Amino acid sequence: MNEKRQATPAGLRRWQSLDDARFALELDGGVAELSTAADGSLRLRAEAGEVLDPDPAPGIGREPWMPGAVSADETRDGGLRLVHQGPGFATLEVATKPFSLRVLDRQGGCSAELCDLELRDDGSTHISVCAAPDEHFFGFGEKYGGLDKRGERLRMRNRDAGMSHRDPLYLSVPFFLGLSRTSGASRARGVLLDAFGPCDFDVAAERGDRVRMSTESGGVDVTIFPGPRPADVLRRLSARVGRCPLPPLWSLGHHQSRWSYASEAEVRALAAEIRRRGIPTDAIHLDIDYMDGYRVFTWSPRRFPDPKAMHSALAARGLRTVAIVDPGIKVDPEYPVYREGLDRDFFCRRRDGEVQTLHVWPGRSALPDFDRPQVREWWGEQHRALLDAGVSGIWNDMNEPSGWGPDLPLGRFRLPLGRADLSGMLQSDPSDPKRVRAHEEVRNVYALQECRATREGIERARPRQRPFVLSRSGHAGIQRYAAVWTGDNRSRWADLRESIPMLLNLSLSGVAFCGADIGGFFGSCTPELYARWIQLGSLYPFARTHSKVFTRRQEPWRFGRRVEAIAREALRLRMRLLPYLYGVFRESEHCGAPVWRPLLYEFPDDPDAVRVEDQILLGRSLMVAPVVERGAREREVYLPEGVWFSWHDDARYVGPRRLRVSAPLEHLPLFARGGSILPTQSPIEYVGQAPAEPCVLEVFPGGEGSGELVEDDGETTEYRRGEVARTGLRLWERRGGRMRVEVGPREGSYEIPERILRARVRACPPPQLVSLDGQRLEQGDAVPGYRAADGRVLVQVPDRGEGAAIELEPGP
Ligand code: MIG
Numbered sequence: 001m002n003e004k005r006q007a008t009p010a011g012l013r014r015w016q017s018l019d020d021a022r023f024a025l026e027l028d029g030g031v032a033e034l035s036t037a038a039d040g041s042l043r044l045r046a047e048a049g050e051v052l053d054p055d056p057a058p059g060i061g062r063e064p065w066m067p068g069a070v071s072a073d074e075t076r077d078g079g080l081r082l083v084h085q086g087p088g089f090a091t092l093e094v095a096t097k098p099f100s101l102r103v104l105d106r107q108g109g110c111s112a113e114l115c116d117l118e119l120r121d122d123g124s125t126h127i128s129v130c131a132a133p134d135e136h137f138f139g140f141g142e143k144y145g146g147l148d149k150r151g152e153r154l155r156m157r158n159r160d161a162g163m164s165h166r167d168p169l170y171l172s173v174p175f176f177l178g179l180s181r182t183s184g185a186s187r188a189r190g191v192l193l194d195a196f197g198p199c200d201f202d203v204a205a206e207r208g209d210r211v212r213m214s215t216e217s218g219g220v221d222v223t224i225f226p227g228p229r230p231a232d233v234l235r236r237l238s239a240r241v242g243r244c245p246l247p248p249l250w251s252l253g254h255h256q257s258r259w260s261y262a263s264e265a266e267v268r269a270l271a272a273e274i275r276r277r278g279i280p281t282d283a284i285h286l287d288i289d290y291m292d293g294y295r296v297f298t299w300s301p302r303r304f305p306d307p308k309a310m311h312s313a314l315a316a317r318g319l320r321t322v323a324i325v326d327p328g329i330k331v332d333p334e335y336p337v338y339r340e341g342l343d344r345d346f347f348c349r350r351r352d353g354e355v356q357t358l359h360v361w362p363g364r365s366a367l368p369d370f371d372r373p374q375v376r377e378w379w380g381e382q383h384r385a386l387l388d389a390g391v392s393g394i395w396n397d398m399n400e401p402s403g404w405g406p407d408l409p410l411g412r413f414r415l416p417l418g419r420a421d422l423s424g425m426l427q428s429d430p431s432d433p434k435r436v437r438a439h440e441e442v443r444n445v446y447a448l449q450e451c452r453a454t455r456e457g458i459e460r461a462r463p464r465q466r467p468f469v470l471s472r473s474g475h476a477g478i479q480r481y482a483a484v485w486t487g488d489n490r491s492r493w494a495d496l497r498e499s500i501p502m503l504l505n506l507s508l509s510g511v512a513f514c515g516a517d518i519g520g521f522f523g524s525c526t527p528e529l530y531a532r533w534i535q536l537g538s539l540y541p542f543a544r545t546h547s548k549v550f551t552r553r554q555e556p557w558r559f560g561r562r563v564e565a566i567a568r569e570a571l572r573l574r575m576r577l578l579p580y581l582y583g584v585f586r587e588s589e590h591c592g593a594p595v596w597r598p599l600l601y602e603f604p605d606d607p608d609a610v611r612v613e614d615q616i617l618l619g620r621s622l623m624v625a626p627v628v629e630r631g632a633r634e635r636e637v638y639l640p641e642g643v644w645f646s647w648h649d650d651a652r653y654v655g656p657r658r659l660r661v662s663a664p665l666e667h668l669p670l671f672a673r674g675g676s677i678l679p680t681q682s683p684i685e686y687v688g689q690a691p692a693e694p695c696v697l698e699v700f701p702g703g704e705g706s707g708e709l710v711e712d713d714g715e716t717t718e719y720r721r722g723e724v725a726r727t728g729l730r731l732w733e734r735r736g737g738r739m740r741v742e743v744g745p746r747e748g749s750y751e752i753p754e755r756i757l758r759a760r761v762r763a764c765p766p767p768q769l770v771s772l773d774g775q776r777l778e779q780g781d782a783v784p785g786y787r788a789a790d791g792r793v794l795v796q797v798p799d800r801g802e803g804a805a806i807e808l809e810p811g812p
Contacts, residue, residue: 009116010046010098010118011097012094012096014078015094018033020070020071021070022067023080025046025080025094027119029048030048032044032045032046034082036067036082037067038066039088040068040226041224041225042103047220048119049121057194060430060452061242061448062240062242068088070084070092079094079095080092091103098115103226105226115127116212126213128212129210129211132178137149137176138178139173140201140509142169142170142172142484145501147501147598153200156172156174158170158400158474160402163488169486170473170486171447171471171484171511172475173474173511175509175510176190176191177189177190184605185605186605188230188232188233193215194221195444196441196445197440216440223240230600231593235593238510238591239592243512243591244483245589246585247466247585250282250686250715254280254283254538254571255281256285257517258287258547258549258553259289260288260289261284262287262290263289264305264306267284268313271317273555275318278568278685281319282318282686283320283392284321285322286321286323286391288361290304294326294330294360294362295335296337296382297386307390310390318686319686322395322470323386324397325383325396326398326399327446327450328398328403329365330364331365331366332362341366342355342366344378346372346374346375346378348425348426349426350425351424356425358403358405358422359406365403368450368453370449371427376456380454380456381460384457387462394454394458394467396470396471396472396473397472400443401420405418406418422443430442446473447474447475448475451482455467455481464718470484470542476509478511484506486499486502488522489516490520491522491551496532497614500613500614503515503516504613507594507596508598512588513541513585513595515541518543519546521546527559528630530559530567532627535668536626540596543571575681578681578687579695579711580679580680581619583707583708583709586710595619596616596617597617599612599617599638599640608656621676621707622670623644623670623673625661626668633664634663635661636661637669637671639656640656641656642654642673643701644671644672644673648667650791652702674701675700675702675731676707677698677730678697679695679696679698679707679709680697681695688714693756693758695709695755695756696760697729697759699739699741707730708726708728709727711726712725723749725751725752726748727743727744728742728743728744729742736810738808738809738810740805741759741795741807743799744803755799757797757798757804758796759794760795761792761795763791764808767793767809769808770793770806771807783796784797
């Protein structure tokens, strides 16, 4: 970075309240604005010069800032003290010289301190967050390496990292969650540096007591999200940057991808094979070869002569497609999308006025200027060509944006030579499309705006449907518009291992719907690696197998019978858990909770849990402890406080404790939390197929617990208007081991035909008495009735939505 720029260590000169939740600050060499939110979050924007730019947040679709009134007092030295009565922070102290912000909670503890503000005339800035000596740092979006980023320097600049596997990667979320302890209890807080261009985080590397954040343009825009628990931070972060809307149910199934399934015949044959072998799968991805000369929104007339017919054949098998769309539009005057984009001046131009081009698959291509609403609208409209042909989801690749300079054609492939130079490119200013910005100033929101255009376009074309968009690049808030996959990984054990902390940190950054390519993209996967990867990957929030052209094929049956059976079982487990998983996604839409959670999310007060980076909580009740070492047939597992059960054999453990579990190749170590009820179903091959047993409650004793079963049509937005069936679930344990499973009356207007509800109580010896609503049940297969075998009790009762209370009296 340029060291010669003039730096102004800012001091506070004057302040003035704009209203009861907004304060203008005059600094040495700059101006700032402080806003307080009703949920107790705080935002500071500062820039060099005399006027603050208009708020850029609405321009990228941030959720509206909900102001929270505070009372303001001047301190003796001319500083400012804000007192907040609501949730979140209690007091904010703004000191004058040096300028700093101290955020205090109700106990008087400091939950955040911002200091060392430097504003430069070119818009670059530094600001630091004080770090506690024992603080751990999580989040930071999509990053390689360990879960805790203390001591690292992280760059945020969206980049097609290719095979380099170094920071930065495709997607940036300039946010972190700090977790420290004060007098025994943990305290979490979140910090978002909402820069649209590249920025840097020095995570207590240079100075152990500072997280230093730097931007290259646009001033600072920092929001502090108080805890005290990680869940509080995520709720506040997501209230600001947005939450992942409930995905269509089919998109939670398995996706089978390859670069590329390159013809209708190949896709049909693949679909037939998937079903013949009984591999649960919901979607097939169409990589770049479906297009006509890589022109987006077209079909190759030779390879895909009749996409409609293909899609109806796929639909008959319960399969859908997700089609790739790159932002680069082929420069070709005969191509209507290019012609129209050019005529309407929708492409990014260079400083010299020429349309900026770069080389991507179609050759020389132009880039839409997604920061303008009309361009987004136009882009969204283009998707009708794909949707009308029967495509169900859109896969946005190369949207960092990525491309190369000149290239060398090699048959139907091109050898990229050098990276595209976009340094002379201009784009519209998201907050004022009449102004332009250098590409670098808004680079990190390019993909966000593209996905926004895509999602909104699909919503207009299919107003009742929930869209599915998948993106490689993105920024804070990408979850509002798209699911995310972590780009081009390798078919190596290290990449399998790394996918865990990477996805956990992405999840803690608000990106709930995320996954890594199962089996690895580059290179050829081995049978053992595929087996372990599909076991873990079938429990990724987003589960897709994908691989690169010229590598070993990666359909689940390419690795021999044994691995095929392992893959089938893994995916059947996913389908079994689908009702539970769906509930976790509901929760995410509701309060921003991640689907994949590091142990620290649920157990922040347990220092041993905070260190675990190779286990995952899927929602609140399931713990995944995957095997990610070659040749390993056992592993160590850490179980935090509480009762835990092995999913497969009901073995019961009381945490906190460590144990070694055996894990033959067929086996994924999986644990359920005692005191939980998980709604499941018998496995299906695709969403829409009726499960033989639609409602199976897996009951794990060991405490009191509650849950919810949420059912709806799985694909429309009617659930938002109450077309949903919600069933409250409760587990009680009385003295002497009496257990009560309460299924509440169904609420909401979504109709479910009468069916059998099954409650399978795990680790339960034959009971002395089982009753339904006070009536004794008989043993046997009749409904209502129960069976006790193999240490489990299966209770079957009719389900008309009226609710049921099942009681079990333990045996003598
Ligand atoms: O330069 O569309 O990450 O998933 O298969 C490669 C071809 C372009 C990169 C994506 C990958 C995809 C591939 N794309």
